[in-house]
Amino acid sequence: METARYNRQIILPEVGINGQQKLQQAKVLIIGAGGLGAAVLPYLAAAGIGEIGIIDDDRIEVTNLQRQVIYKSSSVGKSKVLEAKEMALGLNPSIKIKAITEKLDSKNAISLFEQYDIMVDATDNLNTKYLINDACCVTNKPFVYGSIYKFEGQVSIFNYENGPTYRCLFPEEANDVRNCNDAGVMGISVGIIGMFQANEVLKMVLGIGELLSGKLLVYNMLNNEQQKFDFSKTDTNTINTVAFENKYTSVESTTIEIGAALALEQINNPEVVFLDVRNSDEYPKITIKNGLQIPLDRLEAALHQLDANASLFVFCQSGIRSEKAVEILINNNFKNAKSIIGGAKALDKILHKGTVSVS
Amino acid sequence: MIAVKYFGAIAEKTRSQGEEISFSDLPLHQLLASLEQKYQLSQLSFSVAINQKIVQDTANYILKSNDIVALLPPFAGG
Numbered sequence: 001m002e003t004a005r006y007n008r009q010i011i012l013p014e015v016g017i018n019g020q021q022k023l024q025q026a027k028v029l030i031i032g033a034g035g036l037g038a039a040v041l042p043y044l045a046a047a048g049i050g051e052i053g054i055i056d057d058d059r060i061e062v063t064n065l066q067r068q069v070i071y072k073s074s075s076v077g078k079s080k081v082l083e084a085k086e087m088a089l090g091l092n093p094s095i096k097i098k099a100i101t102e103k104l105d106s107k108n109a110i111s112l113f114e115q116y117d118i119m120v121d122a123t124d125n126l127n128t129k130y131l132i133n134d135a136c137c138v139t140n141k142p143f144v145y146g147s148i149y150k151f152e153g154q155v156s157i158f159n160y161e162n163g164p165t166y167r168c169l170f171p172e173e174a175n176d177v178r179n180c181n182d183a184g185v186m187g188i189s190v191g192i193i194g195m196f197q198a199n200e201v202l203k204m205v206l207g208i209g210e211l212l213s214g215k216l217l218v219y220n221m222l223n224n225e226q227q228k229f230d231f232s233k234t235d236t237n238t239i240n241t242v243a244f245e246n247k248y249t250s251v252e253s254t255t256i257e258i259g260a261a262l263a264l265e266q267i268n269n270p271e272v273v274f275l276d277v278r279n280s281d282e283y284p285k286i287t288i289k290n291g292l293q294i295p296l297d298r299l300e301a302a303l304h305q306l307d308a309n310a311s312l313f314v315f316c317q318s319g320i321r322s323e324k325a326v327e328i329l330i331n332n333n334f335k336n337a338k339s340i341i342g343g344a345k346a347l348d349k350i351l352h353k354g355t356v357s358v359s
Numbered sequence: 360m361i362a363v364k365y366f367g368a369i370a371e372k373t374r375s376q377g378e379e380i381s382f383s384d385l386p387l388h389q390l391l392a393s394l395e396q397k398y399q400l401s402q403l404s405f406s407v408a409i410n411q412k413i414v415q416d417t418a419n420y421i422l423k424s425n426d427i428v429a430l431l432p433p434f435a436g437g
Contacts, residue, residue, distance in 0.1 A: 032437060034437055035436075035437055036437040037437075121437075122437050124436055124437040125435055126435050129433075129435075146437065147434035147435060147436060147437055148437060149366075149367040149368060149432075149434040149435070149436055150371075150436075152366060152367055152370075152434065153434070154433075154434050169406060169413060169433075170406055170433045172404045183436060185436055190436075190437065216413075216431070218366060218431070227411065228411065229408045229411050229412065229413055229429065229431065230411060230412045230413065231406075231408075231412070231413035232413075234415055
């Protein structure tokens with residue numbers, strides 16, 4: 001480790017060489033490379049967070065530059081996260097930065113969150129905040145929330161060590177709240193709130209100070225008033241894998257897909273057939289009592305083997321061939337065919353956790 | 360006297376940071392209903408804090424004198 005680089009923070013007794021090692025081992029995912037992300041990223045990178053992921057599928061626009069100060073005017077039109085990565089590595093080449101040029105959605109959230117210790121919510125809409133919250137509940141990870149309305153900002157930490165979640169604070173899913181693009185914002189406002197978020201991340205990693213878990217900080221940039229509100233965990237809001245898949249697969253994608261955990265809920269249902277469309281030499285082997293194997297290229301010729309009234313949960317290795325299989329099935333009047341998201345890999349993972357009981 | 364504080368889009372609707380209401384022993388839901396009517400807040404979602412603590416059960420809470428009520432909407436910008 002480059003101790004000279006971090007000398008001014010290592011000499012703080014609250015940090016020290018031990019704390020610096022904790023920072024180096026930490027993995028933080030920043031969701032959104034807009035105003036908040038642009039404030040959080042350089043400070044986490046400079047402080048020596050060992051691995052930082054940043055996800056956003058947006059490109060830089062000229063209207064971003066007034067507040068997203070890590071980008072150059074000459075970069076308009078380029079990918080935000082790729083530019084952000086270059087900036088952060090220029091600041092601190094000794095850390096790892098992973099730029100993810102995707103939009104966070106219910107299909108990538110869980111596998112992504114599993115790779116990090118702390119998520120930073122630097123998004124600009126409520127739907128994604130609920131998604132982050134729910135995926136953090138499923139993966140049992142904390143997230144540092146920050147949000148702006150004009151000259152006011154909110155900061156909190158949710159789902160930290162089983163603590164209160166975003167839904168404990170805002171149980172109603174409102175989607176009528178305006179973001180910075182619509183309502184307007186000063187660059188400094190996102191900067192201040194982003195700094196509060198970065199500060200909470202560092203405190204959490206270092207184990208110092210008091211975290212904003214169970215507390216909502218509201219900061220007013222016009223009069224500098226700062227208030228904290230306490231909130232507690234409400235038990236009714238627990239979200240597990242099944243609830244997550246139930247909620248999001250029905251909203252976001254067509255009904256021809258089903259999550260692996262949700263599919264496995266039906267493992268003992270005699271009306272449900274698990275149809276493996278891989279070739280017989282593919283691993284992992286999935287052994288399900290009500291299972292059947294017909295490779296995709298032989299499916300059309302073998303349709304007579306299937307009961308048109310049964311529910312067919314189709315899987316392949318990762319979920320691509322099974323989508324084609326479902327298309328074939330539906331075209332041939334098998335109305336209850338669904339493709340299992342994530343395929344055999346996702347099923348195998350859950351079956352090996354032993355959370356499904358097979359009768 | 361009960362103090363009410365407004366935040367975010369609520370403060371924008373009420374055109375103030377807060378106000379004082381000369382009541383005590385007032386059911387919270389009654390206060391909220393009258394504010395919603397007065398300022399047409401019904402389209403806005405918000406959580407309610409009393410004396411800096413979020414209250415889940417707004418239906419059964421009775422406000423006392425000197426209570427401070429805060430109406431906190433979620434923010435979305437970033």
